[in-house]
Amino acid sequence: MRLVASDMDGTIIDREGRISDRTVRAFHACREAGVEVVFVTGRPPRWLVPLQEQLDFDGTVICSNGAVMYRLADHKVQEAFLMPQESVFQAVGIIQKLYPDAAFAAETIKGFHVEPGFVDKATTDQIGVTPGKLSDTLVAEAEAGAHEAEQAGSAEPDPDAGVAKLLAKVPGISPDDFLAVVADAVGHLVSVTHSSPGQALLEMALPEVNKAATLERFATRLGIGAKDVVAFGDMPNDIQMLGWAGHGYAMASGHPGAIAAANWTAPAFASDGVAQVLEARLAALNETAPA
Incomplete structure (x- = not known):
């Protein structure tokens, strides 16, 4: 696991815009372990406040289902794929x-x-x-x-x-x-x-623009292949991403299409499913790390 890519709404964020404390701790632990984190969402850049306020995240966010790559550190669009x-x-x-x-x-x-x-x-x-x-x-x-x-x-x-x-x-x-x-x-x-x-x-x-296509561009620039990517999502706009990632996890509480596309299933959102998976994977990384 070198890169974690997560959807936001219904995956780590509830309807009131909250991220659970357990999920916050899990993402912080990933970053402390040297695992790259990127969020991949249908939201536009102006709706990323929960990431900043609750996760203290200032990295790259893939927005608008892959159409915009946005950097929170300086609130700049890094790349955009726009329809005429x-x-x-x-x-x-x-x-x-x-x-x-x-x-x-x-x-x-x-x-x-x-x-x-x-x-x-x-x-x-x-x-x-x-x-x-x-x-x-x-x-x-x-x-x-x-x-x-x-x-x-x-x-x-x-x-x-x-x-x-x-x-x-x-x-x-x-x-x-x-x-x-x-x-x-x-x-x-x-x-x-x-x-x-x-x-x-x-x-x-734009045709061919989706979460998976832009995530692949982002990962490639970091020298990370699909096999080292763990991705989470819950809806049809996550289907391509869950299929592309080497470890694509659909939320058990998600859309049937997303569950069918993924090769893994995470526990339901209400059970902090993303945090559960990340905790287990980080524990496995620690067990295999050289002494």
Whole structure:
């Protein structure tokens, strides 16, 4: 075990944003033992506060299901794989024809864009976002970025232009059914997954972008192969990562698809499953270490 890669929500973080003391101790023990740690999440960079406040973590986080590699130490984007606006608008149009009541949102490097109906007014007020059509707000953001580059005298295209994650949700359908239909319809434009067990909320990214692909890039730069990676996850957006890692652990409390994809199962989230596995693996490392 040279690298531990963990999902966040439903794997180490509860619905109130808390990480158990036992899990905190287990990750600290990994780092003290010289094991690299990276978190791999569907969350955007702005939602990483629990890692800093509870784990005192300032390393790399793979965000937005692999679309963004972010360094907490200086709050900088290290690398991003962004969808062009044309693909986003095409995907939105296709999904709207299938589900006329679908609502959309988009994460970019610069902000969060929501269409009317995606979340309630109290939420938009809380996060400080004014709802608008993506075809308007995304274009306005891109034009502003191009203007800033021109003012700075740069001839290079804006590296932050594009969409890290497109979100779509509809009422009255199961997440898995929604995923199956939409993935078939827009798979030529975007990759599609979901990580929300309670609502039909899909997450889309650039084709071939997923947690596993970016984790592999990160591990390769450290000189670490898949066989030395221990990964944890619980939802469909973790499937590729759990399959790629030499020791992929799905949470026993997780989605059936994640459990089927993994070669190991960790105890349930409520039982501090990640901490249990890490404690056992660290103990095994200590037993085999030279005296």
